[in-house]
Amino acid sequence: MELSSEEQAILGGGRGEAAKRALEYQIEVGRFWGAKRFVPVTNVHMMGDIEVMGDAGLEYLKGEAGRGARCAVGTTTNARCIDFAHRERLGQDAGEALKERELIATLRRMDVVTTDTCINYQTVYQPHLGEHVAWGDTGTVIYANSVFGARSNFESGPAALAAALTGRTPEYGFHLSEHRKGSFTVELKAPLHDLADWGAAGKLVGESHQNYYAVPVFHGYHRTPTADELKHLGAALASYGSMAMFHFVGVTPEAQSVEVALGGGVSPESLSITDEDLKKIYSAYSLGDRDARLVVFSGPQQSLFEMKHLASLFKDRKIKSGTTCIVTTNSAILAQCRDLGYAKTLEDAGVTILEGVCFYILQNLSQMRQANRWTNMVSNSAKIVNIIGAHRFNTILRRTADCVDVACSGVLR
Amino acid sequence: MVSEEGFSPRYDLDRWTGLITKPGHKLEGTSLVDKICFFPTAKGGIAAGWAFYDIKWKKIAPKAFIFGVTNPVMVQGAIFAGIPITEGWDPHPREVVKTGDWVRVDPAKKQIEVLKRAV
Numbered sequence: 320m321e322l323s324s325e326e327q328a329i330l331g332g333g334r335g336e337a338a339k340r341a342l343e344y345q346i347e348v349g350r351f352w353g354a355k356r357f358v359p360v361t362n363v364h365m366m367g368d369i370e371v372m373g374d375a376g377l378e379y380l381k382g383e384a385g386r387g388a389r390c391a392v393g394t395t396t397n398a399r400c401i402d403f404a405h406r407e408r409l410g411q412d413a414g415e416a417l418k419e420r421e422l423i424a425t426l427r428r429m430d431v432v433t434t435d436t437c438i439n440y441q442t443v444y445q446p447h448l449g450e451h452v453a454w455g456d457t458g459t460v461i462y463a464n465s466v467f468g469a470r471s472n473f474e475s476g477p478a479a480l481a482a483a484l485t486g487r488t489p490e491y492g493f494h495l496s497e498h499r500k501g502s503f504t505v506e507l508k509a510p511l512h513d514l515a516d517w518g519a520a521g522k523l524v525g526e527s528h529q530n531y532y533a534v535p536v537f538h539g540y541h542r543t544p545t546a547d548e549l550k551h552l553g554a555a556l557a558s559y560g561s562m563a564m565f566h567f568v569g570v571t572p573e574a575q576s577v578e579v580a581l582g583g584g585v586s587p588e589s590l591s592i593t594d595e596d597l598k599k600i601y602s603a604y605s606l607g608d609r610d611a612r613l614v615v616f617s618g619p620q621q622s623l624f625e626m627k628h629l630a631s632l633f634k635d636r637k638i639k640s641g642t643t644c645i646v647t648t649n650s651a652i653l654a655q656c657r658d659l660g661y662a663k664t665l666e667d668a669g670v671t672i673l674e675g676v677c678f679y680i681l682q683n684l685s686q687m688r689q690a691n692r693w694t695n696m697v698s699n700s701a702k703i704v705n706i707i708g709a710h711r712f713n714t715i716l717r718r719t720a721d722c723v724d725v726a727c728s729g730v731l732r
Numbered sequence: 733m734v735s736e737e738g739f740s741p742r743y744d745l746d747r748w749t750g751l752i753t754k755p756g757h758k759l760e761g762t763s764l765v766d767k768i769c770f771f772p773t774a775k776g777g778i779a780a781g782w783a784f785y786d787i788k789w790k791k792i793a794p795k796a797f798i799f800g801v802t803n804p805v806m807v808q809g810a811i812f813a814g815i816p817i818t819e820g821w822d823p824h825p826r827e828v829v830k831t832g833d834w835v836r837v838d839p840a841k842k843q844i845e846v847l848k849r850a851v
Binding site: 344347348351352366367371372373374375376378379397455456457472473474475476477478491492529530531557558561680706708709711 | 742747755773774776779780781782785789790801803804807808809811812817819
């Protein structure tokens with residue numbers, strides 16, 4: 320790789336041992352992908368909690384903090400695995416919770432802003448067109464590339480941390496214009512009323528095109544989608560298809576037209592999504608033993624408007640005795656929801672609001688499932704319905720209001 | 733170990749034993765420990781990036797990953813853990829190697845040498 324004088328200085332130890340080690344690691348990653356140079360990044364979002372990194376990762380971070388590791392650019396953290404306020408009730412391990420606290424303290428020593436959110440793009444930092452960032456959590460990356468027109472690859476925990484320490488990342492993948500062209504088109508004929516419908520559309524496209532470099536171009540939709548709708552579409556595309564970018568004609572900044580989104584190329588394939596396709600998706604979920612005792616709104620964390628909508632649906636209702644309904648969001652949104660009364664409405668209905676976590680990465684989730692004898696998980700998030708399988712839940716995607724009805728009636732249809 | 737399925741260290745692998753434990757996986761019950769692993773594709777999200785370092789630390793890591801097509805997370809994770817990783821198959825491994833064979837990998841040259849056949 321071609322190194323600037325600043326990068327050579329970092330390699331020479333001019334910015335300390337930790338930055339030097341980080342850059343050496345980034346050069347190896349860059350060489351694998353044939354990167355010619357580094358690009359400066361303005362913002363980093365990293366995944367780092369005790370469940371995901373284990374003791375090994377924590378020891379590594381402590382070592383780097385001891386070597387003087389400090390973030391060179393604004394750096395935030397993704398959702399955590401332990402909710403300290405609900406730890407005992409959830410049956411989360413006290414020893415792991417202590418490690419999580421040590422981990423948070425270590426990250427703060429490095430100047431990481433521990434926001435503990437997977438919706439940084441809605442609540443913390445919104446990069447502009449062409450801005451290079453290094454984000455982790457696939458849902459954040461696809462939102463950055465697609466909706467903002469910013470540029471990021473999937474940056475896993477160690478890679479994001481390295482970018483934070485050096486302030487740059489190797490130029491490959493979605494930092495390069497050539498990879499940002501649409502590769503096929505999808506006409507959205509379905510009305511897509513609910514967030515679950517958007518996730519289902521993402522599932523349809525993602526499952527059939529599993530490829531990091533596949534970039535679908537959506538077109539033909541009859542109105543302007545909201546940020547939450549694009550969030551669920553992107554999260555599902557990334558989860559089912561490992562995709563990092565989509566275009567939405569007339570909506571996303573690199574898609575003024577189908578032709579522009581395709582970068583002058585011709586789509587080798589044209590899909591369409593109809594209401595019939597969505598009906599098939601919903602009816603394909605097995606209801607298993609019809610266990611309706613776990614309903615989850617998470618993956619990604621809920622935005623303020625999602626919380627508001629849930630509060631309106633749960634108002635003056637109670638969840639069925641024996642049912643657990645979990646909502647996850649970040650601390651900033653929860654504080655606003657307390658002010659606005661949404662949190663009280665939800666809690667009065669019996670809903671558990673978890674802060675700073677995401678349901679699928681909760682420490683001890685498998686044990687939690689066993690202790691509660693949960694077999695099914697019902698959610699309006701196509702992403703979480705996909706990724707929680709490793710914990711051996713049978714998962715069912717339903718529209719938001721239907722999920723609320725399941726939680727309140729105990730009946731699964 | 734030659735797999736017909738894509739790989740995710742979080743969806744497929746027990747990160748305490750190194751065994752593939754995903755129910756219904758064709759290699760369910762197979763150990764990755766000290767194996768050279770052929771996978772056609774990479775699955776899963778960002779979390780995989782820490783997982784390789786974790787299993788290396790627990791001394792249950794594979795010797796090398798030979799992917800048909802991989803993604804940035806796998807590469808970032810493998811390099812971080814010091815596990816050799818390559819991408820791109822020609823010819824398809826199923827034509828030349830099978831699970832249990834002994835092979836040597838030269839990742840820089842992208843070359844795989846068969847040393848001994850499985851008995």
